[in-house]
Amino acid sequence: xxxxxxxxxxxxxxxxxxxxxxxxxxxxxxxxxxxxxxxxxxxxxxxxxxxxxxxxxxxxxxxxxxxxxxxxxxxxxxxxxxxxxxxxxxxxxxxxxxxxxxxxxxxxxxxxxxxxxxxxxxxxxxxxxxxxxxxxxxxxxxxxxxxxxxxxxxxxxxxxxxxxxxxxxxxxxxxxxxxxxxxxxxxxxxxxxxxxxxxxxxxxxx
Amino acid sequence: xxxxxxxxxxxxxxxxxxxxxxxxxxxxxxxxxxxxxxxxxxxxxxxxxxxxxxxxxxxxxxxxxxxxxxxxxxxxxxxxxxxxxxxxxxxxxxxxxxxxxxxxxxxxxxxxxxxxxxxxxxxxxxxxxxxxxxxxxxxxxxxxxxxxxxxxxxxxxxxxxxxxxxxxxxxxxxxxxxxxxxxxxxxxxxxxxxxxxxxxxxxxxx
DNA sequence: AATTTTACTGGACAGGTGTCCAAAATAGTC
DNA sequence: GACTATTTTGGACACCTGTCCAGTAAAATT
Numbered sequence: 001x002x003x004x005x006x007x008x009x010x011x012x013x014x015x016x017x018x019x020x021x022x023x024x025x026x027x028x029x030x031x032x033x034x035x036x037x038x039x040x041x042x043x044x045x046x047x048x049x050x051x052x053x054x055x056x057x058x059x060x061x062x063x064x065x066x067x068x069x070x071x072x073x074x075x076x077x078x079x080x081x082x083x084x085x086x087x088x089x090x091x092x093x094x095x096x097x098x099x100x101x102x103x104x105x106x107x108x109x110x111x112x113x114x115x116x117x118x119x120x121x122x123x124x125x126x127x128x129x130x131x132x133x134x135x136x137x138x139x140x141x142x143x144x145x146x147x148x149x150x151x152x153x154x155x156x157x158x159x160x161x162x163x164x165x166x167x168x169x170x171x172x173x174x175x176x177x178x179x180x181x182x183x184x185x186x187x188x189x190x191x192x193x194x195x196x197x198x199x200x201x202x203x204x205x206x
Numbered sequence: 207x208x209x210x211x212x213x214x215x216x217x218x219x220x221x222x223x224x225x226x227x228x229x230x231x232x233x234x235x236x237x238x239x240x241x242x243x244x245x246x247x248x249x250x251x252x253x254x255x256x257x258x259x260x261x262x263x264x265x266x267x268x269x270x271x272x273x274x275x276x277x278x279x280x281x282x283x284x285x286x287x288x289x290x291x292x293x294x295x296x297x298x299x300x301x302x303x304x305x306x307x308x309x310x311x312x313x314x315x316x317x318x319x320x321x322x323x324x325x326x327x328x329x330x331x332x333x334x335x336x337x338x339x340x341x342x343x344x345x346x347x348x349x350x351x352x353x354x355x356x357x358x359x360x361x362x363x364x365x366x367x368x369x370x371x372x373x374x375x376x377x378x379x380x381x382x383x384x385x386x387x388x389x390x391x392x393x394x395x396x397x398x399x400x401x402x403x404x405x406x407x408x409x410x411x412x
Numbered sequence: 413a414a415t416t417t418t419a420c421t422g423g424a425c426a427g428g429t430g431t432c433c434a435a436a437a438t439a440g441t442c
Numbered sequence: 443g444a445c446t447a448t449t450t451t452g453g454a455c456a457c458c459t460g461t462c463c464a465g466t467a468a469a470a471t472t
Binding site: 047061 | 431
């Protein structure tokens with residue numbers, strides 16, 4: 001075995017190890033998200049997360065720097081998933097008006113289905129106003145959402161410059177949060193109210 | 207002294223007492239707000255607030271049921287003040303277009319001046335998604351903001367139905383929060399960016 | 413001036429927090 | 443199978459949390 005082969009093999013082993021470590025991290029993060037979306041950032045302790053993962057508290061510190069690192073990892077993970085989901089809708093072959101309707105309908109559905117997950121996002125976003133440790137992940141996610149809107153506008157044949165995409169994102173986000181909050185407070189009509197409000201807005205504006 | 211006079215006097219005394227108590231509550235709340243807007247809901251302990259007020263922790267429990275009661279009182283108090291400030295603008299004798307410009311300018315100014323106070327509102331609003339104890343005060347405040355927008359639209363000679371006011375509120379709120387967040391992260395241009403974005407939106411839509 | 417009511421204190425209480433680490437278990441390598 | 447490296451444990455650590463209350467000081471009432 002040549003020196004190069006050895007180096008190659010060691011490198012592969014290192015990759016396999018870090019891949020395994022990464023898998024375990026994600027596994028822990030998934031359990032952590034389950035706890036976080038139920039309790040919120042401030043009310044979720046590392047012991048809650050450890051219990052949910054069936055693991056000792058120390059193990060969490062073996063995989064994550066500290067609590068902020070863990071929560072940042074979790075939020076990034078779930079929000080990436082959400083953007084990917086929405087991106088699937090945008091990429092469908094629907095005609096422009098059907099696509100918009102589908103997109104809005106899918107958001108309304110997500111209020112019902114993923115309410116607990118979304119509120120975690122709004123929680124962390126607010127925390128970022130106090131704790132700079134969350135700033136990075138929040139701006140990153142928000143940029144991803146705006147990029148998603150750019151793709152949406154593009155598929156709709158609309159002007160898709162940054163400023164316009166940001167404005168559209170803000171409208172969608174505001175309505176989404178407003179009706180999510182009502183839904184969580186027990187208003188089961190909130191998702192369809194969201195759909196109506198956003199449809200009306202886009203019917204006249206976009 | 208007749209029986210009726212006695213009852214009258216006792217009633218006045220009771221009023222004076224509860225008025226004094228109310229004044230002290232507000233005084234404590236003002237100190238509490240100073241602490242809360244620096245640290246946020248989750249990170250502010252009763253001991254922080256007590257220290258800020260120059261008072262023992264027990265005193266807080268003498269005036270407030272518990273922490274939730276105290277924070278609810280604080281948020282209600284400061285947000286009522288904010289709505290009143292904005293209402294002053296709406297009530298000016300400006301011509302419609304000048305009024306709108308002044309209103310938006312004042313909001314931008316408030317991002318600079320009251321950034322720390324506003325982030326507390328967004329914090330509490332997020333907490334309400336997890337803790338029903340905050341639901342009431344959040345809906346109450348949000349209703350007051352929408353009512354403010356109704357008055358604004360009215361003064362602008364615009365249709366001022368509930369649905370429209372809600373939509374306009376959501377747009378203002380979304381842009382306000384977005385640029386507030388950027389301002390808090392160090393972007394000093396955020397307030398004027400807010401002004402530009404909102405002006406552009408209302409120039410085309412309202 | 414005496415007495416009752418109100419206001420406030422300071423510390424005790426039980427429980428929770430993130431962080432850390434020596435030791436044990438498991439996995440991987442020669 | 444022996445040996446090393448990684449992974450995991452479980453508890454110790456120091457500190458913070460909201461709540462409560464017996465006791466004290468101040469104020470109001472008689």
